[in-house]
Amino acid sequence: MTRKTNSGLFFEDYSVGQIMKHSVPRTVTSGERAFYHAAYPSRHAFYSSDLFAKDCGMPQSPLTELAAFHIIFGKTVPDISLNAVANLGYAEGLFIKPVFVGDTLRSESKIIGLKQNSSGKTGVVWVRTSGFNQNDEKVMDYVRWVMVKKKDLDAPEPKAEIPDLKKNLRVEELIIPEGLTFENYNFDFSGERYRLKDYSIGEKINHIDAVTIEEAEHMMATRIWQNTAKVHFDKTQRADLTRLVYGGHIISMARALSFNGLANAQLIAGINSGSHVNPCIAGDTVTAWSEVIDTAFTRNPNVGAIRLRLVASKQPLKELELFETNGDYKSNVLLDFDYWAFIPI
């Protein structure tokens, strides 16, 4: 038996400044666009109707930002998270250019931080990943950090370098896609009448709808983005024979459910932070609620920005609260996700 197979990297294999060009570029087709609608109850009109997108100044509906994120993320798994113990968080996620059917995406990552844990058995790796299209234009950028096992426990502890990450993107940093306008925005077609001004900071919205998770659905929805992390697909990986649902599946599910109450928060502009608070497995029923963190104008006179905390939770959802009184996350919280969206003013 030879060792041509990739068993993934370990904590001691990373160094700050290291650059990785991830393999297997992917051409996006209308098949991926349609499949996203089979996997998630996605209803934002901008991504559902080419005509709606045209009325908003686009040549056609782009691929939903989260699908682009999943493709770019999926490519990093063989190099970053095959031996990850946990996906700890996201920051500085910026959507730079819309992705359209026909585009071919690839990913690159740079290691921007390392810190060995006190146990000496694991460490945290901070990675900035960028996605590029066929014209080498950057389409998105994000940072994530993961806890990775050491293989050689005797490998020297690297100098700890913790990157200085923004708590959140400022509205001025968000990039409005070229041509985007909400001047002719059709509120009949979008599904709700609420504009930026209708949302107030601190407002919480229960999105009501819920979806019970199935193995076949989360596996197909993860596999189509070529994410190869074993725990999602191979039940023999864990002693209890459960497969862990890809965290991005929960992000997409919660975002799709948030249509009900946030139908006009059409485009995701940036990811301020995100963490997968508890694991999700098949049989769990996922619901979602949002809290308005901020609202802002942009340099485009009809495009507003709304900053939202999107929370995915397991049913039953008793109250729209993240934390126990002791400050711990409630046990039914799955996802705590802070993002900016563009919304008509």
Add this chain to the structure above:
Amino acid sequence: MTRKTNSGLFFEDYSVGQIMKHSVPRTVTSGERAFYHAAYPSRHAFYSSDLFAKDCGMPQSPLTELAAFHIIFGKTVPDISLNAVANLGYAEGLFIKPVFVGDTLRSESKIIGLKQNSSGKTGVVWVRTSGFNQNDEKVMDYVRWVMVKKKDLDAPEPKAEIPDLKKNLRVEELIIPEGLTFENYNFDFSGERYRLKDYSIGEKINHIDAVTIEEAEHMMATRIWQNTAKVHFDKTQRADLTRLVYGGHIISMARALSFNGLANAQLIAGINSGSHVNPCIAGDTVTAWSEVIDTAFTRNPNVGAIRLRLVASKQPLKELELFETNGDYKSNVLLDFDYWAFIPI
């Protein structure tokens, strides 16, 4: 917590004559076309092969009529059936224009009848729904009636208005797609040799094949049409933790299974009536049989019309009978669906 979310309408919210423009138009892609073949054992050659459709005078294979129906139907759910107790029936379903990849569909509905039930807790709402393409051409029309809960039991009982619906469409009312011809119909490719003249009124056909229903399949196949009815997706909605399969999933399943014996009943022309006799849940095995109700010529000399009763039943299927001797539907019947199809003469 704010109430920006749509909790659906209740019986007292409807009035006869009311018009609703349903939200979230949808552009159909080749992804939806392919997914239909993943969800259903669909084999009618007209929808499988662009060349076959071209030989029948079309520019390419249209989207199968039932997929168009599911899209148009799905858009009505948030406005019509979120609080429906039961989907009681269909009538006057007419396919007016083929839908092609690239078309963008939207739906409008008109309330055409109301009748409060004697309990005072629910009422029946009759709705005529039309689907339109991007050129505002009507692509289909149908009536359905649903039982909807009252929220305010003290709301006054509306004047009962029960629409006068046709028992069935007459063959003269069916619309043959522009250009359709069966002159060069290829019976080798279609899969069977039977023409209109080979079917006789009263003939029953057991389609033999069967499919065991899976949660992931019926959910994806319902979700891709943006149908948001909770009972299909959220197991916590019902005390027994079962999800109800969308009735349209059973219609598509039965129609696909009916290929075996009705391979040349290529296009669905109209829906005379339909009712979901019993609920279906994952684990049920669905099979189908048909009865020939009528056969007719059309004004197109090579296009015939066949009127079929399509019955979906749970296995085991012992006999091709709908009713018990007391006139009740047999307990394993899921669907009683009466439609017209176009078939070579």
Add this chain to the structure above:
Amino acid sequence: MTRKTNSGLFFEDYSVGQIMKHSVPRTVTSGERAFYHAAYPSRHAFYSSDLFAKDCGMPQSPLTELAAFHIIFGKTVPDISLNAVANLGYAEGLFIKPVFVGDTLRSESKIIGLKQNSSGKTGVVWVRTSGFNQNDEKVMDYVRWVMVKKKDLDAPEPKAEIPDLKKNLRVEELIIPEGLTFENYNFDFSGERYRLKDYSIGEKINHIDAVTIEEAEHMMATRIWQNTAKVHFDKTQRADLTRLVYGGHIISMARALSFNGLANAQLIAGINSGSHVNPCIAGDTVTAWSEVIDTAFTRNPNVGAIRLRLVASKQPLKELELFETNGDYKSNVLLDFDYWAFIPI
């Protein structure tokens, strides 16, 4: 009840030399291309990225050969294997022309051998099947043999004719797609650095990754190719209420898993032999390993050929061995598949 339905053919219905034009041609869309990536952890860059395929001299990514095989195979099921007891083997599978999105495929078969079994209740049927595109160009060719039931046990035993099949294709027989070149092959994008010269005969590669099989996944992945064999879809077909996974699903799964270690074995050129050693059912976890049987140059100076034995096995996989000491296949082996692939020199 009438008998318009196809109950399939029985052993006594076949004769050597008989030709069958299978029904229901199929146009391939980008939906099928995308769905393949949802069903299998397929990562070969040639099929993932149009740009990568262009760098290899193609106009765009073709449909992966196995998807073309499944389409062509699926069409034969109603005529060949509805009453098959077992799918015994494959040989002389040759990929002749790439299949692209937009192509319309059809299948033809010729009966090339017959042998009644000594029980008198079944017989073996050898079939050569060819797939054609819309220009009547042959895209692939393969032989399979199946054990089929007799219906009329008194039907006379046909003269036994066993075709003389090649043990394997010679490298000279493989057909390099017109224009294919690995001159500008991008090893960063392909995912691994190994070329033809890096593999040695007898080398075994454990592909490590594994996938737990779900009913919804194998059914959708079989149905999309219009394969109608009852045992895959209808749990009431077998006393133990299990559905058998389509053998082709295991071939595609194992091939996709083999990316890890054989990422540059980009195109499948020919199928030398294949047998489904044990049945697979939902809940099984499938993994794969390969053995290098041969390596060869072709007439194209930068395209090499590698002959591989691809083995799918149920977890746990303890050793990369096919056989027990008594010569029987190990009980966890699912597939023994011998094929040629094109790989950069």
